[in-house]
Amino acid sequence: xxxxxxxxxxxxxxxxxxxxxxxxxxxxxxxxxxxxxxxxxxxxxxxxxxxxxxxxxxxxxxxxxxxxxxxxxxxxxxxxxxxxxxxxxxxxxxxxxxxxxxxxxxxxxxxxxxxxxxxxxxxxxxxxxxxxxxxxxxxxxxxxxxxxxxxxxxxxxxxxxxxxxxxxxxxxxxxxxxxxxxxxxxxxxxxxxxxxxxxxxxxxxxxxxxxxxxxxxxxxxxxxxxxxxxxxxxxxxxxxxxxxxxxxxxxxxxxxxxxxxxxxxxxxxxxxxxxxxxxxxxxxxxxxxxxxxxxxxxxxxxxxxxxxxxxxxxxxxxxxxxxxxxxxxxxxxxxxxxxxxxxxxxxxxxxxxxxxxx
Ligand SMILES: Cc1cc2nc3c(=O)[nH]c(=O)nc-3n(C[C@H](O)[C@H](O)[C@H](O)COP(=O)(O)O)c2cc1C
Numbered sequence: 001x002x003x004x005x006x007x008x009x010x011x012x013x014x015x016x017x018x019x020x021x022x023x024x025x026x027x028x029x030x031x032x033x034x035x036x037x038x039x040x041x042x043x044x045x046x047x048x049x050x051x052x053x054x055x056x057x058x059x060x061x062x063x064x065x066x067x068x069x070x071x072x073x074x075x076x077x078x079x080x081x082x083x084x085x086x087x088x089x090x091x092x093x094x095x096x097x098x099x100x101x102x103x104x105x106x107x108x109x110x111x112x113x114x115x116x117x118x119x120x121x122x123x124x125x126x127x128x129x130x131x132x133x134x135x136x137x138x139x140x141x142x143x144x145x146x147x148x149x150x151x152x153x154x155x156x157x158x159x160x161x162x163x164x165x166x167x168x169x170x171x172x173x174x175x176x177x178x179x180x181x182x183x184x185x186x187x188x189x190x191x192x193x194x195x196x197x198x199x200x201x202x203x204x205x206x207x208x209x210x211x212x213x214x215x216x217x218x219x220x221x222x223x224x225x226x227x228x229x230x231x232x233x234x235x236x237x238x239x240x241x242x243x244x245x246x247x248x249x250x251x252x253x254x255x256x257x258x259x260x261x262x263x264x265x266x267x268x269x270x271x272x273x274x275x276x277x278x279x280x281x282x283x284x285x286x287x288x289x290x291x292x293x294x295x296x297x298x299x300x301x302x303x304x305x306x307x308x309x310x311x312x313x314x315x316x317x318x319x320x321x322x323x324x325x326x327x328x329x330x331x332x333x334x335x336x337x338x339x340x341x342x343x344x345x346x347x348x349x350x351x352x353x354x355x356x357x358x
Pocket of ligand 1: 066067068069071090091105114116118120144177180219247248249269270271272274298299300301319320321322323
């Protein structure tokens with residue numbers, strides 16, 4: 001059904017317009033009393049074998065929605081009801097900003113990929129905090145923060161700290177995003193000499209603003225050299241961070257077979273072509289950090305086989321975004337159903353056991 005709808009309707013409308021339509025539909029569902037809980041009963045994973053305990057939280061399942069879809073925390077309830085085990089909102093910046101001029105989102109259908117140069121369009125951390133303030137338990141919500149474009153790199157830490165102070169009290173976990181290719185200079189913050197003071201400042205800000213210890217993770221780019229991946233893992237361990245999210249989108253264009261003109265668009269590439277590098281980075285992190293960090297694997301996850309592969313390679317949690325664009329609204333449910341079947345056919349009683357023996 002969704003495939004037909006995609007090729008007849010969705011693929012013909014502008015990608016960002018389709019995105020806004022989807023968000024509007026999700027908000028409408030949320031607004032109907034009782035609709036989200038009802039959907040949740042039908043669509044959300046309930047198989048205890050899929051449950052994951054990590055970051056001090058009980059995730060109903062390993063697959064969450066990656067950052068960038070619900071930037072302003074307007075639809076996370078409905079997204080949780082559609083079966084995501086967690087939703088990462090953001091990237092949220094210290095100040096509101098419009099992002100880059102449109103068009104800035106491109107579907108590369110034949111490659112099952114997307115290129116985006118959104119540039120952190122969002123309403124800012126104050127607005128996000130207002131939305132999350134009266135949040136009821138239900139969906140696990142991670143908060144992904146980044147730098148406001150007009151803030152100079154030298155003052156980046158203060159911008160992240162302002163967002164942390166506003167949002168840490170309402171976040172189930174916090175993510176420092178230093179890996180988007182669409183904010184000039186942002187990825188320079190991944191260098192350890194910049195990253196160490198930044199992460200320390202965010203950790204301290206979180207500790208003084210929230211009554212409990214909020215788990216802190218850093219999200220890295222797939223384009224880091226292998227040595228730099230190791231260096232971030234070492235730093236995360238040294239600072240007592242909780243985990244690493246790997247990876248963001250890539251500026252590489254290798255392996256694209258579809259539309260050559262679209263492939264030339266500037267921005268971050270996501271989806272199937274990112275799969276191999278994302279898995280490589282995960283394996284590297286696992287080899288370096290063992291079980292001492294929670295590894296969240298993201299990039300090119302399309303089906304239960306991909307989730308299984310990531311878990312067997314050491315991921316505790318997995319996220320997806322582009323897979324949902326091509327898979328449709330029931331994507332998370334399908335992945336979880338297939339994952340449960342795969343687990344039943346394996347030698348492991350639970351996903352946690354499958355990871356542990358990886
Ligand atoms: C349209 C779009 C917007 C995104 N925005 C963000 C963002 O604001 N912050 C972030 O950390 N990642 C963002 N991402 C990256 C995703 O969270 C994810 O890391 C990446 O797309 C790889 O996963 P995928 O192949 O499953 O899409 C965005 C991705 C897409 C496609």
